[in-house]
Amino acid sequence: MSGRRPRASSQAPRGDAPPRSPAPTGLTAPPNPARIAGYTGLAVLGALVALAGTLVQAAWFPGGLLIALASCAGLFYGGRVLVGTQLGALAPAAGWLIAVVLLLSGRPEGDYVYGDELGLALFLLGGMVVAVMCATTSRLPRSAANTGRPGP
Secondary structure (H helix, E strand, O other), X not given: OXXXXXXXXXXXXXXXXXXXXXXXXXXXXXXXXXXXHHHHHHHHHHHHHHHHHXXXXXXXXXXXXXXXXXXXXXXXXXXXXXXXXXXXXXXXXXXXXXXXXXHHOOOOOOOOOOOOXXXXXXXXXXXXXXXXXXXXXXXXXXXXXXXXXXXX
């Protein structure tokens, strides 16, 4: 022996530690109030974007529709990046869809918020397509600072 301690093997089990089960993740994890508040806030923002988009697309038809869909895309993708999960895009999309459906219901007099049928169809279908695209992106891009690897 040269006076050096033997290296601990990573494969040797510790005899004094009790076995641990893995921490639950996803829907089996205990509810986190901060995450629930974040998803609720994103859903409320989705409803506000739906209301604003409805008014803008009806007022300035071709340009307003593009602005409304761009704001939907920004909110849905921003929620996805902020939370880091697909639910981050689905929460504002759910709030957006609920608000759009409520705005579609109209009033007893027969009035509704949308200006014409073409704008209505394009806003509804375009918003749903944007929501699906943002929710189903496979992975978020990672910056070099978050990889933990040295170098460029």
